[in-house]
Amino acid sequence: xxxxxxxxxxxxxxxxxxxxxxxxxxxxxxxxxxxxxxxxxxxxxxxxxxxxxxxxxxxxxxxxxxxxxxxxxxxxxxxxxxxxxxxxxxxxxxxxxxxxxxxxxxxxxxxxxxxxxxxxxxxxxxxxxxxxxxxxxxxxxxxxxxxxxxxxxxxxxxxxxxxxxxxxxxxxxxxxxxxxxxxxxxxxxxxxxxxxxxxxxxxxxxxxxxxxxxxxxxxxxxxxxxxxxxxxxxxxxxxxxxxxxxxxxxxxxxxxxxxxxxxxxxxxxxxxxxxxxxxxxxxxxxxxxxxxxxxxxxxxxxxxxxxxxxxxxxxxxxxxxxxxxxxxxxxxxxxxxxxxxxxxxxxxxxxxxxxxxxxxxxxxxxxxxxxxxxxxxxxxxxxxxxxxxxxxxxxxxxxxxxxxxxxxxxxxxxxxxxxxxxxxxxxxxxxxxxxxxxxxxxxxxxxxxxxxxxxxxxxxxxxxxxxxxxxxxxxxxxxxxxxxxxxxxxxxxxxxxxxxxxxxxxxxxxxxxxx
Numbered sequence: 001x002x003x004x005x006x007x008x009x010x011x012x013x014x015x016x017x018x019x020x021x022x023x024x025x026x027x028x029x030x031x032x033x034x035x036x037x038x039x040x041x042x043x044x045x046x047x048x049x050x051x052x053x054x055x056x057x058x059x060x061x062x063x064x065x066x067x068x069x070x071x072x073x074x075x076x077x078x079x080x081x082x083x084x085x086x087x088x089x090x091x092x093x094x095x096x097x098x099x100x101x102x103x104x105x106x107x108x109x110x111x112x113x114x115x116x117x118x119x120x121x122x123x124x125x126x127x128x129x130x131x132x133x134x135x136x137x138x139x140x141x142x143x144x145x146x147x148x149x150x151x152x153x154x155x156x157x158x159x160x161x162x163x164x165x166x167x168x169x170x171x172x173x174x175x176x177x178x179x180x181x182x183x184x185x186x187x188x189x190x191x192x193x194x195x196x197x198x199x200x201x202x203x204x205x206x207x208x209x210x211x212x213x214x215x216x217x218x219x220x221x222x223x224x225x226x227x228x229x230x231x232x233x234x235x236x237x238x239x240x241x242x243x244x245x246x247x248x249x250x251x252x253x254x255x256x257x258x259x260x261x262x263x264x265x266x267x268x269x270x271x272x273x274x275x276x277x278x279x280x281x282x283x284x285x286x287x288x289x290x291x292x293x294x295x296x297x298x299x300x301x302x303x304x305x306x307x308x309x310x311x312x313x314x315x316x317x318x319x320x321x322x323x324x325x326x327x328x329x330x331x332x333x334x335x336x337x338x339x340x341x342x343x344x345x346x347x348x349x350x351x352x353x354x355x356x357x358x359x360x361x362x363x364x365x366x367x368x369x370x371x372x373x374x375x376x377x378x379x380x381x382x383x384x385x386x387x388x389x390x391x392x393x394x395x396x397x398x399x400x401x402x403x404x405x406x407x408x409x410x411x412x413x414x415x416x417x418x419x420x421x422x423x424x425x426x427x428x429x430x431x432x433x434x435x436x437x438x439x440x441x442x443x444x445x446x447x448x449x450x451x452x453x454x455x456x457x458x459x460x461x462x463x464x465x466x467x468x469x470x471x472x473x474x475x476x477x478x479x480x481x482x483x484x485x486x487x488x489x490x491x492x493x494x495x496x497x498x499x500x501x502x503x504x505x506x507x508x509x510x511x512x513x514x515x
Contacts, residue, residue, distance in 0.1 A: 040429035042446045045482050045514040047459035051283050054508045056185055057232030058098040058162050060288040063346060065090045066214055066228040077223050085217030087117050088228060093348045094293035094300040095203035096231040096272050099163040099214050102224040106130050106157040110220025114163035117215035124197065126163045126172035128155060135172045135190045139200055151191040155179055166231055166264025167302065168198035183496040192500045194266050204299040230291050230346050233262035233274060234492040235506045239469055239485050240307040245369035247427055249471050250310045255279055257343055258485065261304035267504035272302025273321055275343060280473055283511045290344045294321060294334055294351040303334055308342060309367050317342045318403060319349050322363045327384045330361040335404060357409050360384055366425045367403060370432060374403040377423035377434050392423050392436050394451060411451040420445055422467030435468040444468040462510055464489025482514035
């Protein structure tokens with residue numbers, strides 16, 4: 001969700017510094033639910049970190065829409081070499097997009113541009129001017145160029161130069177070229193804008209975005225390659241396993257699938273939902289195979305913090321995601337449905353508000369079909385002032401009804417003093433439990449379905465508010481292998497001498513295994 005002042009709601013937390021050894025997972029998932037012992041309980045498991053990694057892609061490799069390395073692309077490069085511009089035939093389905101240029105040569109008086117352009121030349125772009133040593137975010141309207149933000153930068157070819165838009169936030173990035181702020185990742189933010197452009201144009205509106213296509217150009221420049229497509233991520237958070245309705249992992253061709261919040265140029269409004277595929281024997285090879293965007297109330301948005309549930313009985317996937325702002329108009333859960341296409345590719349999901357009962361706002365939903373009835377867990381915001389307060393609740397749809405019909409709260413947590421979120425419903429043995437994350441006490445809380453507390457999960461607690469996405473897979477001889485796939489709040493610009501992106505651009509993916 002979004003907090004207007006961009007300050008973390010989670011408060012100060014310490015960095016978990018445990019070393020992560022690479023340990024493989026025996027027994028890849030085969031698609032069947034694992035045999036479970038009726039005596040299994042959360043307290044029986046002790047988790048240890050086995051893998052830590054961070055996916056960073058300005059364009060996910062599997063989702064590239066435009067590439068001059070494809071047949072016919074040489075003409076576009078030649079046009080830029082002659083001082084011209086290129087407007088491609090491809091454009092984004094939502095305002096999360098990137099254009100990446102491989103700049104081989106750039107004269108002392110040269111420049112390169114990348115962005116989105118209409119047939120009339122209007123649009124938004126970033127530009128690097130070598131003579132002035134300035135990189136800028138620009139809005140082109142009725143032929144006039146307006147500089148929204150700029151910064152002094154010196155780049156030396158060869159380097160890569162990129163335009164990124166996430167919601168109405170735009171950034172220019174470089175890789176190589178001599179500009180280095182000391183961050184851990186190769187793509188360096190040069191200049192960003194999250195307010196000025198939004199006052200001039202709203203890319204969330206289909207009529208405005210629909211007329212724009214990927215575009216790039218140059219003067220005194222030689223390009224080796226140009227690519228464009230949906231924006232990927234600077235880090236992941238809110239990782240959620242794609243599950244069957246009964247809570248078992250959805251497995252396709254031996255692979256697990258996850259949805260995750262893909263961080264963008266700023267906080268929650270700049271994030272969206274990515275779809276990922278993982279081989280449980282090699283989690284470090286986790287790859288993005290899709291992106292979800294949502295259409296409702298006349299807007300194109302990139303909601304996140306939800307999940308994808310396979311309902312085989314009705315041959316559908318149920319997509320849940322959170323969107324909105326705090327305190328106004330509030331964060332709510334949106335929902336839509338689709339088929340197998342939601343597991344891959346760039347998808348625009350027609351969504352509407354899920355009528356969950358809550359006090360002020362709601363987020364982090366978990367949906368399961370338990371004993372023939374749809375059940376929910378989610379964080380219920382009870383107060384904005386004098387401080388933000390949220391508690392987990394357990395709710396259920398009407399008996400015999402669909403997942404979005406007649407939802408009523410059954411149990412609320414009124415005793416635990418701290419905020420906790422990241423709600424997950426998981427069966428251990430023959431019993432269901434609610435798992436949540438408490439950043440203040442730095443533990444994963446466990447409650448039963450009557451909201452009675454149990455012993456906390458025995459697992460490392462990394463930086464921030466890692467969500468307890470815990471699940472079993474079948475191993476050799478029917479043995480259970482329990483995994484947790486979560487994330488931390490390690491910032492993308494950690495170590496940078498000139499951070500620009502702010503809070504919310506995190507984090508690392510952390511995989512744990514139970515013994």
